[in-house]
Amino acid sequence: MDKLKVAVLGATGMAGQWFMSLLEEHPYFEVVAVGASKKSAGKKYREAVKWIIPKPFPEKYGDLVVFNASNADELKEHVDLIFSALPSEVAGDIEIKYLKKGINVVSNASPFRLEPDVPLMNPDVNPDHLELLKYQKRWGAKLVKNPNCTTAVLTMPLKPILNEFGIEDITVTTLQAISGAGFAGLPAYAITDNVIPYIAKEEYKVEVESKKILGKLEGNEIKPATFDVEATATRVPVLDGHTEVLYIKTRRQVDAELVKDVLRSYRSRVQELNLPTAPRRPLIVMEEVDRPQPRLDRLNDKGMAITVGRIDITAKGRVRMVIVGHNLLRGASGVSLETAELMYKEGYIT
Numbered sequence: 001m002d003k004l005k006v007a008v009l010g011a012t013g014m015a016g017q018w019f020m021s022l023l024e025e026h027p028y029f030e031v032v033a034v035g036a037s038k039k040s041a042g043k044k045y046r047e048a049v050k051w052i053i054p055k056p057f058p059e060k061y062g063d064l065v066v067f068n069a070s071n072a073d074e075l076k077e078h079v080d081l082i083f084s085a086l087p088s089e090v091a092g093d094i095e096i097k098y099l100k101k102g103i104n105v106v107s108n109a110s111p112f113r114l115e116p117d118v119p120l121m122n123p124d125v126n127p128d129h130l131e132l133l134k135y136q137k138r139w140g141a142k143l144v145k146n147p148n149c150t151t152a153v154l155t156m157p158l159k160p161i162l163n164e165f166g167i168e169d170i171t172v173t174t175l176q177a178i179s180g181a182g183f184a185g186l187p188a189y190a191i192t193d194n195v196i197p198y199i200a201k202e203e204y205k206v207e208v209e210s211k212k213i214l215g216k217l218e219g220n221e222i223k224p225a226t227f228d229v230e231a232t233a234t235r236v237p238v239l240d241g242h243t244e245v246l247y248i249k250t251r252r253q254v255d256a257e258l259v260k261d262v263l264r265s266y267r268s269r270v271q272e273l274n275l276p277t278a279p280r281r282p283l284i285v286m287e288e289v290d291r292p293q294p295r296l297d298r299l300n301d302k303g304m305a306i307t308v309g310r311i312d313i314t315a316k317g318r319v320r321m322v323i324v325g326h327n328l329l330r331g332a333s334g335v336s337l338e339t340a341e342l343m344y345k346e347g348y349i350t
């Protein structure tokens with residue numbers, strides 16, 4: 001089979017490096033172009049990038065010459081799809097330039113995530129939302145977004161709970177890894193030996209994005225889920241892997257063993273299709289009282305599974321749990337790749 005040709009924008013950044021690593025041996029996609037800022041443009045990828053992720057450098061792509069991603073005319077190769085890991089501040093305008101050239105874009109950046117005709121994809125949770133693409137007509141090509149990393153992790157255990165028991169409201173406190181802010185995001189002096197109880201815009205994003213992802217596709221629109229979400233976002237001195245503490249008020253009364261069974265047995269379309277990046281077990285339930293932990297559990301099932309522990313029912317009848325997921329795999333590059341694999345298998349890109 002001929003592989004589809006792809007470009008990675010923001011290829012030198014944290015999410016971009018994971019894209020390059022995951023795409024080195026990918027069965028459907030081959031990277032033919034890499035874009036970054038004008039500071040990196042003109043250099044070979046191996047010279048432009050400061051390789052920082054815990055995976056070997058993808059030698060195969062080392063000699064690709066980086067182009068200035070903000071100028072779509074500098075992309076000379078034919079590509080079928082773009083993976084965008086551009087900073088949110090610039091991504092909106094730049095991605096539109098490629099869409100207008102007829103190139104499909106799967107993006108990690110926040111602009112357009114809440115637009116009614118743009119699918120916000122966490123494929124283990126809402127594979128059917130891709131159907132929105134049938135109604136997306138405003139550009140020459142199709143735009144698909146992935147949620148912010150915290151929401152990608154959070155919506156995984158919420159989906160089977162919503163399906164089985166209904167949800168009235170959720171309170172979530174997140175303990176987010178340093179890499180979630182990008183390579184140059186946080187000075188060491190600010191985060192070492194510290195916890196920062198605020199991440200700009202994050203709480204709002206968790207609240208609105210999770211309702212869209214867990215909403216119902218009805219015709220050409222998503223009806224957002226109706227539960228309330230209260231979120232507190234904090235930054236902690238962990239390199240990779242977001243931990244989230246959840247209290248969930250379900251519509252039906254539940255017991256802890258039933259919740260565990262429902263989480264353990266959850267599967268979706270991406271497992272049915274056996275997509276290369278999909279986790280075999282999307283939700284891993286642990287019984288040990290001191291798990292999950294980011295250092296031990298963030299890479300479970302290729303970094304695409306969510307590990308869940310401390311499941312119990314509180315005195316007020318809420319389901320409590322602690323979850324861990326990899327912010328750059330489940331929360332960024334992995335979820336984009338899984339989305340593109342689903343698009344390919346469902347015939348949205350050929």
Ligand SMILES: NC(=O)c1ccc[n+]([C@@H]2O[C@H](COP(=O)([O-])OP(=O)(O)OC[C@H]3O[C@@H](n4cnc5c(N)ncnc54)[C@H](OP(=O)(O)O)[C@@H]3O)[C@@H](O)[C@H]2O)c1
Nearest residue numbers: 010012013014015036037040085088108109180182183332
């Ligand atoms: N980190 C996470 O956990 C995470 C999770 C979910 C979503 N995201 C989203 O993914 C995107 C990338 O995040 P990141 O953490 O990988 O950021 P990052 O490490 O700061 O990397 C940014 C990348 O964008 C390039 N770039 C910067 N300004 C540019 C411009 N004006 N024109 C073209 N290219 C430009 C940089 O190239 P140079 O090297 O040349 O500067 C670099 O390749 C963001 O939108 C972020 O919100 C990140």
